[in-house]
Amino acid sequence: MKAAVYYGNRQITIDDVPEPSPSKGEVKIKVSRNGICGTDIHEYYDGPVLIPKTEPHPLTGRTLPVVIGHEFSGTVVEVGRDVTGIEEGDNVAIEPVIRCGMCRPCKSGFYNVCRCVGFQGLSSDGGMAEYAVVPSHMVHKLPGNVPVEMGALVEPMAVAYHAATLGDVTDQSRTLVFGAGPIGIGLWFALRGMGVTEIDVVEPSAIRRKAIEGLGARTIDPTSVDVPALIADRTNGEGVDAAYDAAGVPAAISAALKSLGEHRTLVSVAIYDKPMLTPLLETVMRERRIQGTLCYTGKDYKSVIGLMERGHYKTTGWVETVPLENVLSEGFEELRAGRKMKVLVDPAQ
Numbered sequence: 001m002k003a004a005v006y007y008g009n010r011q012i013t014i015d016d017v018p019e020p021s022p023s024k025g026e027v028k029i030k031v032s033r034n035g036i037c038g039t040d041i042h043e044y045y046d047g048p049v050l051i052p053k054t055e056p057h058p059l060t061g062r063t064l065p066v067v068i069g070h071e072f073s074g075t076v077v078e079v080g081r082d083v084t085g086i087e088e089g090d091n092v093a094i095e096p097v098i099r100c101g102m103c104r105p106c107k108s109g110f111y112n113v114c115r116c117v118g119f120q121g122l123s124s125d126g127g128m129a130e131y132a133v134v135p136s137h138m139v140h141k142l143p144g145n146v147p148v149e150m151g152a153l154v155e156p157m158a159v160a161y162h163a164a165t166l167g168d169v170t171d172q173s174r175t176l177v178f179g180a181g182p183i184g185i186g187l188w189f190a191l192r193g194m195g196v197t198e199i200d201v202v203e204p205s206a207i208r209r210k211a212i213e214g215l216g217a218r219t220i221d222p223t224s225v226d227v228p229a230l231i232a233d234r235t236n237g238e239g240v241d242a243a244y245d246a247a248g249v250p251a252a253i254s255a256a257l258k259s260l261g262e263h264r265t266l267v268s269v270a271i272y273d274k275p276m277l278t279p280l281l282e283t284v285m286r287e288r289r290i291q292g293t294l295c296y297t298g299k300d301y302k303s304v305i306g307l308m309e310r311g312h313y314k315t316t317g318w319v320e321t322v323p324l325e326n327v328l329s330e331g332f333e334e335l336r337a338g339r340k341m342k343v344l345v346d347p348a349q
């Protein structure tokens with residue numbers, strides 16, 4: 001079968017590799033779509049970061065090369081021994097988190113922060129291939145009216161959904177989302193799905209503003225407006241009830257903290273690989289909080305799939321599909337250059 005194999009920094013090739021077959025407790029998926037994540041871009045241009053180079057992953061025992069891709073959906077084509085409740089022909093979204101099941105976070109249900117956390121597609125073979133094999137517990141069935149292609153978006157949308165829940169919002173909350181990339185868009189969809197109607201999305205790029213406005217969002221251009229001053233004005237100085245950083249720039253952190261009300265939370269979902277100055281006095285003086293967030297658990301998958309079943313997620317203007325053969329030229333390079341927002345790979349093309 002064809003697969004995008006990661007060999008190291010700037011080394012991904014489309015190889016012919018043996019088709020995997022499911023062992024006990026596993027299922028084999030004919031991949032429909034696999035999304036390219038910011039993490040994959042990072043692994044390709046700056047990595048290996050999370051993909052184990054020489055030290056094998058503690059749970060999978062794997063080092064590179066690996067079949068890359070952790071955001072995937074497809075159709076079950078074979079079921080291993082001792083798998084119940086999943087049948088051939090089921091359309092599924094994969095929850096790719098590999099966890100130990102024994103550490104404190106795993107035992108309390110927060111396996112997204114498992115001390116040995118890994119991912120199919122980084123710590124073992126993933127979904128940028130014609131077929132993938134995963135443990136049955138990673139499988140979430142898609143309802144009949146959710147297109148299997150849409151299933152590849154459950155993973156990034158669940159990242160955003162989980163982040164949204166950590167802001168402690170109600171349907172009366174006023175919220176601010178910094179960044180209108182795929183996770184910012186996911187936060188907007190998630191908050192709307194939770195009944196929040198007061199959402200402003202702060203985004204300096206006109207192209208990205210236009211994309212999210214096309215979905216129905218209200219935006220603020222931080223290059224022409226003082227965001228905290230605008231929020232203070234709109235809220236009689238009270239500030240917003242939750243802010244989300246999906247921008248990954250220090251200016252967003254600063255503006256987000258200044259825009260928050262007392263005791264309110266800034267949820268940080270962006271990845272910062274360099275240290276930066278955080279204006280912690282902004283948290284001290286008003287007892288604001290900064291909350292980190294990583295991935296999701298099955299609960300978030302269920303919430304996102306439930307919203308998809310109700311037709312909540314739209315892909316117009318921000319999601320594109322490319323053939324596996326052209327994953328680098330039409331995927332990685334375009335994403336890195338900022339010419340595309342979200343790219344799904346179709347291994348059958």
Ligand SMILES: [Zn+2]
Nearest residue numbers: 037038039071
């Ligand atoms: Zn990802």
Ligand SMILES: [Zn+2]
Nearest residue numbers: 100103106114
């Ligand atoms: Zn664990």
